[in-house]
Every structure is written in C-alpha cells, then in structure tokens.
Amino acid sequence: MSSPVSRSAWGARSPRGRTTVAWSRRTGFTVHYSAGPASQTPRRIQDFHMDGNGWADIGYNFLVDRSGTVYEGRGWTVAGAHAAPHNTSHIGVCFIGRDGDATPAAKASIRSLYDEACRRSGRTLARTWHGGLSGNSTECPGSDLRAWVRAGMPVGDGGGGGGAPAPSPGAGTLPGPRFDFPLPAGHYFGPASGPDQSVSGAFRRTFRGRTDREWLREWATQLGRRGWSVGRGRTHLARHGNDGVYGPEYRALARAFQRSQGLTVDGLIGRETWDEAFHAPVT
Incomplete structure (x- = not known):
C-alpha cells in the first residue's frame, strides 16, 4: 500500500484530544461513505465533525477518494468517532462521495487498508459496513459499497463489485493508486x-x-x-x-x-x- 497523504499535507487541524487503542483490541474494519460530493476534502469533513458535531477530531481513521488516494485521519491506533459503540474495536474508513461513486481504484485502496490492518493486528478482522453494526441504523455506506463489503471486498477478479469488466479508461488518463515498485534493486x-x-x-x-x-x-x-x-x-x-x-x-x-x-x-x-x-x- 502506498503511503497515505499525511494530516499535515492535507492541512488537518490539531485534535482536541485523542485516545490510543492497542491492536489487541481491534476486531473489525468498517466502511463508510461521506454521502456528499466527491469534491469534498478531508479538511471540510474535519471542520464539520469538530465544529458541527463537537468531536475532538475528524471521525474516521482513514479516508479514500474516487482516484484511490488514501488520506490519514486519526490513524491506525487512535479510537475513532465513526460508529459508536464500536469506535475502539473497529477501524473506520470513509469513502469520499455518494452511493455509486466508488470507483474500482477507491475500492482497491479500501481493500489495501483492510489488508494492512489485518497484517498489523496479526489476525483477520471482521469486514463490516456502518449500517450493519449493532446500534447503527443508517443507510451508510450506500447500497453499492454495502454489497461490495458483503461480497468480501473483492478486487482484481470482479473488484468493481460486478461480473462485467470495468470500462476502458480514456486515453491520457492514469487510473488507480500510484504504487512504487516494491522489490529491492535487481529483483x-x-x-x-x-x-x-x-x-x-x-x-x-x-x-x-x-x-x-x-x-x-x-x-x-x-x-x-x-x-x-x-x-x-x-x-x-x-x-x-x-x-x-x-x-x-x-x-x-x-x-x-x-x-x-x-x-x-x-x-x-x-x-x-x-x-x-x-x-x-x-x-
């Protein structure tokens, strides 16, 4: 997984407080959507969470936009504010956009975050969506991402959520995340x-x-x-x-x-x- 865009790089405000969480307490991974335009920025979401909701920081641990770019929210080991009473046990990742906006690149990045969370925790975490958690009656993350999570968050073989191949991107485009070559020189x-x-x-x-x-x-x-x-x-x-x-x-x-x-x-x-x-x- 490529390095997420750091908090300082997207202009995050300092949190009012933070509670760290040991990996031994992490049991799940929860997918959300912002339910707003894909043009939203992490800073706008943070401002709403801190000023509108009165939270200590942006609610999510990470965010992903339509291009597959990953943004650091609260990070891996800080309790979120995304799905009470599961903020300690579950890592929250938000797709920036509305239902149906999530691209294969965005889904691939969310899956990469899930795989990394499992690697860091040393075990397989539960794949969940916001509305599927107890005590959370919500349509989040929309029907498309909900179906994708329920299908096991597939990428590669039908990673777009359906059996048909993704449409070919237009000439001159550069789809997906930007991963540098991961092997040592000469490999x-x-x-x-x-x-x-x-x-x-x-x-x-x-x-x-x-x-x-x-x-x-x-x-x-x-x-x-x-x-x-x-x-x-x-x-x-x-x-x-x-x-x-x-x-x-x-x-x-x-x-x-x-x-x-x-x-x-x-x-x-x-x-x-x-x-x-x-x-x-x-x-």
Whole structure:
C-alpha cells in the first residue's frame, strides 16, 4: 500500500484530544461513505465533525477518494468517532462521495487498508459496513459499497463489485493508486525456479509491509483498471484468477502488456514493467 497523504499535507487541524487503542483490541474494519460530493476534502469533513458535531477530531481513521488516494485521519491506533459503540474495536474508513461513486481504484485502496490492518493486528478482522453494526441504523455506506463489503471486498477478479469488466479508461488518463515498485534493486516478479531475485509468490516473502502475492495481485489489478480483461474466466489469468502466484498465466499477461507498451518482452515484472502500469498514462 502506498503511503497515505499525511494530516499535515492535507492541512488537518490539531485534535482536541485523542485516545490510543492497542491492536489487541481491534476486531473489525468498517466502511463508510461521506454521502456528499466527491469534491469534498478531508479538511471540510474535519471542520464539520469538530465544529458541527463537537468531536475532538475528524471521525474516521482513514479516508479514500474516487482516484484511490488514501488520506490519514486519526490513524491506525487512535479510537475513532465513526460508529459508536464500536469506535475502539473497529477501524473506520470513509469513502469520499455518494452511493455509486466508488470507483474500482477507491475500492482497491479500501481493500489495501483492510489488508494492512489485518497484517498489523496479526489476525483477520471482521469486514463490516456502518449500517450493519449493532446500534447503527443508517443507510451508510450506500447500497453499492454495502454489497461490495458483503461480497468480501473483492478486487482484481470482479473488484468493481460486478461480473462485467470495468470500462476502458480514456486515453491520457492514469487510473488507480500510484504504487512504487516494491522489490529491492535487481529483483523482479518471476518464476519460483529462478534465482533469489526472482519473486514468485510461492514463498510468501514480505516487501514494504505486504506479501509478494499481494503485490503481484496489485499489479494485475492495476492492469484491470487500465482496461485489460483480467481475472478468472476472462482473457488473462482465466484459469487460476489473480491469485498472486507467478506462473504461465502471469507470464503471458506480462508479455502481452510489455508488447503493447513497447517494452522488452520477457514476461518478467521488473521495475520498468511495474512503473509502466502504475505511472504511465493509458494510451
């Protein structure tokens, strides 16, 4: 997961108070929406929470906009103010927008936050939505995100919430989050039979806080955001889906992508092939 936009970067006010929470007390992860325009900023939401609601700070632990950009709210280990009486036990993440506004990029970032929360806590946290928590009678986070959470928060193989491929983005756009290449210099995603520098996902190695499988899935998911048909039963990764274990299907997908972008066609996913997916506009 790329680093969230820090509080100082989005101009957050200082909190009036804060209560820290041990990871041992975290049991769930709750998805919200702001129910306002996608143009809302974290600062506007914070102002409403502090001045309108009288809270000590913005209510959420993190926020995500339509582009998939993640903003730091209260952070990982501070109790929120998003879903009483679950503010201590549950991490609250808010999508900035209305029902139906959440893009595949936004959902992928929310899922990345969930995966990171599970990694930090050392166990699988409950996936929940605001209106599904006891004592919270609300439509939040809307029917689209609610259905997505109930389906297990999928990304890659139908990560947009339905079975149809996402529409191709327009030329010149750069969809999704901006993940830098996660492997050390000289390493690449490749077969398990290769040297130590070949990272396959077979051995669950960890780089920059995420497993190799998670990173490889992230790369293939990004191709899906760029308009490629990726996932079980689709054009690429059709047999095994986006499982994060490098094999013939990932090699074929990498070769097809490299060929389309005018890169060296070797089927290995190194820095150049990674950066082309995450940092080069769709052409």
